[in-house]
Amino acid sequence: MKFIRKCKLFYLYDMKMEYKLLLSHLTLSVLAILLLTTLLYTNSAGILERKLLNSAEATSEKIILSLENIIQKYDNMTYSFSMMETVTDIYSHPGPDYDYSSIRKDRTDFENAMFSCIPVQIRNSVPDCDIRVYFQDSFPYFNNASRYFTYSSIEEEDWFKRVYSTYRQNRSSFFILSSQELSGEKSEDTPYMSIARVMPDKNYYPSPLAILRLDFPESYLNEAINPNNFDNALTFLVSDETNRLVSLSSASTESLYRELTLSRPVPDSDTLDSWHRYRLDGTDYFVIRQTLPSYPLTLITMLPSKSLLSEYYLHRNFTFLIGGILLVFCLFLSTVLAKTMSGRIIRLTSRMKQVKKGELISLPSSIIQGKDEIGELTSTYNYMIHAMEDLIEKEYLLGQETKNAELKILQAQINPHFLYNTLDMIQWFAEEGMLSQIEESVSSLATFYRLSLSNGKEFISLREEMEHVRSYIRLQKLRFPDTFLYEEELDEGLLDYLLPKTTLQPLVENAITHGLQESKRIPGHLLIKIEKEEGKNIRISILDDGAGMKNPPRTTPNGGTSRENSGHGFGIPNVSSRLTLLYGPGYGVVFEQNIPEGTIAIVRIPIPESV
Structure with missing residues (x-):
């Protein structure tokens, strides 16, 4: 014990006076700053996590409201078109005496009615939007394999089977079709999805007169569900009827959704009730499921825990920055005080080291201040330098x-x-x-x-x-x-x-x-x-x-x-x-x-x- 105490004393004796003063001034300041930073670091994580999850949930609710408005818009447009008397009257025309001029007139009236319900500005707002109409085989007059088709041309398609059978069972007339259901139709590289509307026969409801399908790129809905205000957040829109993906914010995350469907949440008592924690592909995610009120769709939002805490890390780094600024300020203030106390000793010591190297430089008269011991040492040093310079000059000659x-x-x-x-x-x-x-x-x-x-x-x-x-x-x-x-x-x-x-x-x-x-x-x-x-x-x-x-x-x-x-x-x-x-x-x-x-x-x- 005495040996350790002796070593500490020697270390203090060898330390420069300026450092001793700095050490004494900075000890309390550094301890206070470290204590404050530690408290903020340990207590703010949970608060910020709940705050950010609530903010993410509110963002998801806004996305759901936006989706409701978008789908409601197309639902209303297709519904108003399917119930127009002009359209239903056209379906009653086919017969043996239905000539070419009547077909042209009915097609013109049909398209005028259709485009009056689907305005040009709405169609143009969605690039590459396409409208298709499918009729019963008993009404083949509009069939041109471009916009107008018969049931027999699509009767083997999965989406047609689902729409037709569902309508016959519960009279559901509005459907959202995913790109997976339509994957066998178009050869273009751009994935697309559709909104389908069944046009009922008012005289015999079990047998629909036609099916109207509005096709648009999948990216249109993908952009609508993208949470732009959350970095690295992932969203998936899933059909409750088929459990298939209707839309997703990033095409590269489809495999992550599949893994989610096969995984179970990790027990976490600190997470909000509406959120669940999953571990997918080696990364922790917070997941929330929210159902659209009017349509059989569910929005799944996933937030990586690292991304979720980015704001917390920003807050923590800001705290460290403030602590660092305070520390630098304390260091500056302590340095000024230390230099004020030890400045003359440091200058005198520096000039003595130069004398060792053969440089004889006296101290300026402005530095020789005071009549204390340091002032006496400085005056004696200058006298010694002048005497040595005179002696060296004589030896040189x-x-x-x-x-x-x-x-x-x-x-x-x-x-x-x-x-x-x-x-x-x-x-x-x-x-x-x-x-x-x-x-x-x-x-x-x-x-x-x-x-x-x-x-x-x-x-x-x-x-x-x-x-x-x-x-x-x-x-x-x-x-x-x-x-x-x-x-x-x-x-x-x-x-x-x-x-x-x-x-x-x-x-x-x-x-x-x-x-x-x-x-x-x-x-x-x-x-x-x-x-x-x-x-x-x-x-x-x-x-x-x-x-x-x-x-x-x-x-x-x-x-x-x-x-x-x-x-x-x-x-x-x-x-x-x-x-x-x-x-x-x-x-x-x-x-x-x-x-x-x-x-x-x-x-x-x-x-x-x-x-």
């Missing part, structure tokens, strides 16, 4: 003077080293009596020192440095004829950049003396390449295929090179040290193994940014 002196000493070491080697070579020519070689050597040596002195300039162009190297190579070829071949691969666009003079000659001397001359291969090869690297560097490579370097100079901490019994003299370390002093770490001389034999000396210098 002293370092610049030391650096210039070191450069001059290093360059003075290089020139005597080369002069010694060259005079040794000329002495050897003199001993051998090689006068023409002595003359060429002296000329090349004069060119070499003319470029080496360069009128006192410390920096010369790469073009002049290459001429300096060529004069040295001519001297070496005079001393060791036919021992090596020399090549150049130069980027002409880089030859006007400057570098410290006498940079490349010691490296070329090293390649010839300790590489090519110690190799058994004759002639050897010497190659100088000048190219631009990625970024802003110039790469100068001196390649030889000589004996290679058994103990290559290694890079020192200051970017120069050191040697241990390598026998390469002090020219190479001096060159690398000069470049590192001038350009900084990352620049100087490095060595790599040439493949298959030999050494590569690589010099890197930066391209000036102003170029």
Whole structure:
């Protein structure tokens, strides 16, 4: 227990002051918001479920009322037509003397009467609406297999058998026919349904004179029962007489209706009495059945439980949003208070971290407020920064003077080293009596020192440095004829950049003396390449295929090179040290193994940014 308490104390000690203040301010606010959100989440689901089911039931009742009006409209129209005296009089005309002119007149009167009961505007409101009339076989005069048909042409159809038999049994004269009952008649892809009206014979009721059928697309009634104000709600209109689907809001849900007819409701005491819960195809549904008052039809409404609770989820998310806004507001207010209390400490700590990185930045005078302990710390910090800046400036000036002196000493070491080697070579020519070689050597040596002195300039162009190297190579070829071949691969666009003079000659001397001359291969090869690297560097490579370097100079901490019994003299370390002093770490001389034999000396210098 003590160990746990100790760990908690260490954790609090390590926590920043701003976070401690935020934690203390936010604890009560967060607890209150979480408690309120939990209560709303657990108690509002049932209330909203009942509210939404009542709303869905009211919507279904409106759909039933709308269906009643639609069907009543067609019921009244077909009834008024079937009872018109003009129509019944026409049926009494057939006889042996019924000629063609009488048939044409009666057909015209019949259609005028029919269309007077079914107005044009109503027929046009339903696309592809069609009217058909079926007569007894004793009245064949209107039969044209287009609008007028005889009973014998449809006596095998299921719908005709049902209409005819039902009328004879109970004198029902109005029928709603589903697309399933009419599936064998039309070949069109569009499903359709019909309203049928039996036209009775006033003299002998058991035998109807004709049957009027009004056909219209099934989608017309499907749209009428679609509950647009409920997402994912499904509706089915079922005939009580045949238990067949008359209409449905979505054609893809017919299989779901079949599963419903074979299922039993799930016991649910919380659901309203008029609603029942079913589990169909792995999904819970709320189902209600409502019967049309005037017609043998039942409307079945199904609501997926997930869709039913979408409004609840919206309400819950709104509650969470309000809670989140309150939480953000509390966080903002707590942050302002915490920063007001701890702002000066945070600024002082931040500047101290910058001092660790080498950035000496004092605090503005506007931040130094108050005479408390924090104000004293801030004033002392600024005093320390100003004192350190003065000390660093003095050290920098002293370092610049030391650096210039070191450069001059290093360059003075290089020139005597080369002069010694060259005079040794000329002495050897003199001993051998090689006068023409002595003359060429002296000329090349004069060119070499003319470029080496360069009128006192410390920096010369790469073009002049290459001429300096060529004069040295001519001297070496005079001393060791036919021992090596020399090549150049130069980027002409880089030859006007400057570098410290006498940079490349010691490296070329090293390649010839300790590489090519110690190799058994004759002639050897010497190659100088000048190219631009990625970024802003110039790469100068001196390649030889000589004996290679058994103990290559290694890079020192200051970017120069050191040697241990390598026998390469002090020219190479001096060159690398000069470049590192001038350009900084990352620049100087490095060595790599040439493949298959030999050494590569690589010099890197930066391209000036102003170029």
